[in-house]
Amino acid sequence: MKDLKDQTAFVTGGASGLGLATARALAARGARLILADIEAAKVEAAAAELRATGADAIGLRLNVAEEAEWARVGEAAGRFGEVSVLFSNAGVGGGSGKFETYDTEVWRWAYAVNAHAHLYACRTFLGAMKASGRPAHLALTASMVAIVPPPISVAYISSKFATLGIAMALRNELADTNVGISVLCPGMSATNIVATTQKLRPGATEQGGAAQTAQNMSGVLAGGMSPEKIGQRVVRAIQAGEFFIFTHPEWKGMAEAQFAEMLAAFGESADPGYRGDDIAGLIAANGAKRMNVAVKA
Numbered sequence: 133m134k135d136l137k138d139q140t141a142f143v144t145g146g147a148s149g150l151g152l153a154t155a156r157a158l159a160a161r162g163a164r165l166i167l168a169d170i171e172a173a174k175v176e177a178a179a180a181e182l183r184a185t186g187a188d189a190i191g192l193r194l195n196v197a198e199e200a201e202w203a204r205v206g207e208a209a210g211r212f213g214e215v216s217v218l219f220s221n222a223g224v225g226g227g228s229g230k231f232e233t234y235d236t237e238v239w240r241w242a243y244a245v246n247a248h249a250h251l252y253a254c255r256t257f258l259g260a261m262k263a264s265g266r267p268a269h270l271a272l273t274a275s276m277v278a279i280v281p282p283p284i285s286v287a288y289i290s291s292k293f294a295t296l297g298i299a300m301a302l303r304n305e306l307a308d309t310n311v312g313i314s315v316l317c318p319g320m321s322a323t324n325i326v327a328t329t330q331k332l333r334p335g336a337t338e339q340g341g342a343a344q345t346a347q348n349m350s351g352v353l354a355g356g357m358s359p360e361k362i363g364q365r366v367v368r369a370i371q372a373g374e375f376f377i378f379t380h381p382e383w384k385g386m387a388e389a390q391f392a393e394m395l396a397a398f399g400e401s402a403d404p405g406y407r408g409d410d411i412a413g414l415i416a417a418n419g420a421k422r423m424n425v426a427v428k429a
């Protein structure tokens with residue numbers, strides 16, 4: 133999507149951090165913005181900030197985890213403009229603590245916000261984006277933790293793996309359509325995510341070691357990359373049609389080591405007499421033309 137001028141973009145988590153930074157970068161290229169966020173006052177303030185710079189922007193209150201809320205927001209968005217850029221970005225941290233004692237309510241919440249919401253976003257907008265036949269783009273925010281998992285929350289990491297999986301599967305589905313797709317995998321960025329998570333998480337407030345870990349993470353993230361730089365990078369990727377958006381190359385060596393380990397684990401077939409999977413047949417059986425993976429000869 134080279135030209136973003138007068139395109140309408142819908143950004144979840146648009147009141148803060150990477151969502152707002154990307155919205156600013158989109159607005160700087162002439163896009164019209166619909167910011168959606170669970171924080172009603174903050175999202176309205178963010179939209180007002182964009183309008184003050186001359187952009188056309190509205191803010192809508194939306195809990196991305198509540199499927200029923202999407203219909204109302206979809207209608208309001210439709211009155212503002214035909215969405216051609218969808219940035220499904222809202223996300224929360226997973227909190228801390230050992231997996232065997234992890235709060236099941238917090239688990240469901242983290243998955244609802246970080247993973248299930250992408251389906252609701254696509255059910256609301258993707259069909260019309262395709263039907264328009266005009267250039268359109270979908271971007272999802274995963275994380276570098278979905279490429280190289282550090283020793284942090286299992287709920288956060290695994291829900292971000294779900295986002296990466298959704299993006300990689302959708303990439304096949306959107307091949308040969310007018311809709312491009314990107315997946316944002318940032319490393320650390322100085323956003324409000326720890327405070328946002330503490331405020332929005334259901335159930336009891338974290339105590340003891342878990343609270344201390346959150347405090348420590350807050351300090352680590354404060355030294356992270358500027359969200360503005362990441363937002364600008366996201367917009368360049370949308371314009372260039374790049375799938376993976378890697379913003380933090382310092383993780384590359386760990387990604388290489390991890391994939392090398394995985395590749396080394398491919399050994400002999402468990403059944404040396406087996407002819408091997410019919411991958412072309414698998415693709416054809418699903419009505420697809422190709423798989424979005426380049427295989428070296």
Ligand SMILES: NC(=O)c1ccc[n+]([C@@H]2O[C@H](COP(=O)([O-])OP(=O)(O)OC[C@H]3O[C@@H](n4cnc5c(N)ncnc54)[C@H](O)[C@@H]3O)[C@@H](O)[C@H]2O)c1
Nearest residue numbers: 145148149150170195196222223275320321323324325328
């Ligand atoms: N900050 C980082 O280091 C980092 C790294 C990798 C990925 N990410 C991802 O970036 C995305 C944006 O987070 P951020 O770091 O900008 O944090 P942030 O807290 O500054 O912004 C997130 C926004 O999402 C909103 N939000 C949270 N739950 C919501 C819900 N249920 N419905 C609607 N809005 C909701 C919050 O109100 C907030 O405005 C997230 O998906 C996060 O996982 C962040």
